Amino acid sequence: MKKTYTVILAAALLGIALTGCAGASGRSSQAAGDRKEQSLKEITFVLDWTPNTNHTGLYVAQEKGYFKDAGLNVTMVQPPENGAEVLAASGKAQFAMSFQDSLAPAFSGGNKLPVTAVAAVIQHNTSGIISRKGEGMDRPRGLEGRQYATWDLPIEKATIREVVEADGGDFDKVKLIPSMVTDEVTALKTKSVDAIWIFYGWAGVKTELEGLETDYFAFADVDPVFDFYTPVIIANNDFLENEPDTAKAFMEAVSRGYMDAARDPQAAADILCKAAPELDPELIKASQIYLADKYQADAAQWGYISPERWNAYYDWLSRNGLTETPIEENTGFSNEYLPKDG
Structure with a gap:
């Protein structure tokens, strides 16, 4: 029994020692991890x-x-x-x-x-004009006489003017409706507006998911300057x-x-x-x-x-007079910070 007790005691002491080592190691690892977090x-x-x-x-x-x-x-x-x-x-x-x-x-x-x-x-620029399908707004000049939801921003309106007139249309005949559309599907279905500037990757995809048939033209397809x-x-x-x-x-x-x-x-x-x-x-x-x-x-x-x-x-x-002063070439961008290995 004494031998058994000695073995049990030795095992217990070993266990305590190992636990202590593990605890110390764990605390050390945690401390190292904390230092790493702090060094970020x-x-x-x-x-x-x-x-x-x-x-x-x-x-x-x-x-x-x-x-x-x-x-x-x-x-x-x-x-x-x-x-x-x-x-x-x-x-x-x-x-x-x-x-x-x-x-x-x-x-x-x-x-x-x-x-x-x-x-x-x-x-590439994935934005353009979306409208209900079959109503003639699949090209810029089709916006004549239609209600376009505008943010009333100078660059935005100049862009619409450019593409409409380049397509032989009259921008002055486009009905500009000040509107911050947040639900394009509802706005088109209820005919509160006829055409909306969207990013197709979000709003265009949403119209597809909700089963609304639409026409769409991308600005980059109309004129490369808008890419x-x-x-x-x-x-x-x-x-x-x-x-x-x-x-x-x-x-x-x-x-x-x-x-x-x-x-x-x-x-x-x-x-x-x-x-x-x-x-x-x-x-x-x-x-x-x-x-x-x-x-x-x-x-x-x-x-x-x-x-x-x-x-x-x-x-x-x-x-087109849309900047306070002309922007010099190569102003405002850099490729220097991209990974060199592509």
């Missing part, structure tokens, strides 16, 4: 709106740990009333989502914003200058996220829905499938901004 660089990214499939690559990079692999702790926030651009320009956020047309005032006049577009989220970049990722200029390696690490992680979304839209849709459970899973999946081959499209790599296309659009704005 804090990055704030401002969305342009509520989460949607324009943002999927960000959420994929977050979910799969690409940001942490790059030494970053990224927080995504929704924009304030005065816009994502102002928050990025102020330095309160390092990155934000924006649009080339919306950025024009940032690069002209006396109150320029210190931001730079560092990646094209979607390679501008929408949306883009912008960054604070001081951040880019002072922490270029951090900026490049962020962009590499984001690039991986968008490429994953392109390769596996279903899995990417699931990740976005997990991050934003208030979204409609059916719409997210359909939108993700639509955008999968459009993130990179015909570009050499995801995120690339063509100087020719960028400059052509700003030249059109300047020639």
Whole structure:
């Protein structure tokens, strides 16, 4: 019995020793993990709106740990009333989502914003005009005599004028109805308006899901000058200058996220829905499938901004008096922060 007791005691002591080692090891690992978390660089990214499939690559990079692999702790926030651009320009956020047309005032006049577009989220402009099928609005001049839902913005109205008149129509005959349409399907079905400027990857896909037959023409198909970049990722200029390696690490992680979304839209849709459970899973999946081959499209790599296309659009704005001062060539964008291996 004494021998048995001795064996039991020895085993108990060994167990205590092993538990102590394990506890120490666990505490050590936790401490190391805490130090690693603390060593991550804090990055704030401002969305342009509520989460949607324009943002999927960000959420994929977050979910799969690409940001942490790059030494970053990224927080995504929704924009304030005065816009994502102002928050990025102020330095309160390092990155934000924006649009080339919306950025024009940032690069002209006396109150320029210190931001730079560092990646094209979607390679080509997927926006255009949608209308009820068979009512003659499948081309720009068909808007004559029709009710177009306008945001009443100078660039927007100049774009509509350009495409209508280039198609032989009279812009002055288009009925501009000030309207912030949030439900395109209802607006078209109830005939409160006849035509709406949409991004097909969201609103167009939604009309398909809800069984509304439509006509649609894309601005980029009407005139290549309207194949501008929408949306883009912008960054604070001081951040880019002072922490270029951090900026490049962020962009590499984001690039991986968008490429994953392109390769596996279903899995990417699931990740976005997990991050934003208030979204409609059916719409997210359909939108993700639509955008999968459009993130990179015909570009050499995801995120690339063509100087020719960028400059052509700003030249059109300047020639039409839509900027306070002309925007000089190659202003406001850079491909320098994209991964070098594509």
